[in-house]
Amino acid sequence: MSMILIAPSILSADFAALGAEVRAVDVAGADMIHVDVMDGHFVPNLTIGPMVVKALRKHSAKPFDVHLMIAPVDPLIPAFAEAGADIITVHPEAGPHLHRSLQLIRALGKKAGVSLNPGTPEGVVAPVLDLVDLILVMSVNPGFGGQSFIDSQLAKIAALRRMIDQSGRDIVLEVDGGVNTHTIGPAFAAGARAFVAGSAIFGDNSNYSERIADLRRAIAT
Ligand code: DX5
């Protein structure tokens, strides 16, 4: 089986104890730490900035998968790179020049991601594939944790799987939003290999290693 990456989204963690939460999912078997950055403008919610990412950096050596839901995005990309992001993902709608944003991320020595909203077609990413390390398919509208998986996004995941395979490029296909033990199987079958999960892992604030193991098991069965 191909490599599976589980990326807990700290959006659903206890914001009063973020360092401890990051350490807890790290030891529980997370492959990456997913950090949702929201500006109250591009999306109707407000979360954290580069100072918090920098403060969290020392709590885990796992890759920080930083999902920027801010516009304009370019002016803040260097600050997130400096803060310790490993992957920086932008939305095409968040800046006037997607290609330039990706060039900037790569020039800062980071992996570059493109995130596609439910209403954004997969073709947007085709012209910039050579600058992309990760494609994030939003299976909810961005802004909040705990929403339901939008099934129509499975066809987009499948189309992107074909696009990536045909390109022969090493690009991670990630799905974000409403991922749980019921939806992760269909998303995997469609071709996703990285799975962001917020409420499914942090939701009941219980045993994170069990929750992560449940997700891996749901793919295998
Ligand atoms: C939504 C964020 C997601 C969110 C997922 O805008 O991008 O990462 O935290 O939360 P769940 O897994 O609860 O849908």
Ligand code: ZN
């Ligand atoms: Zn996200």
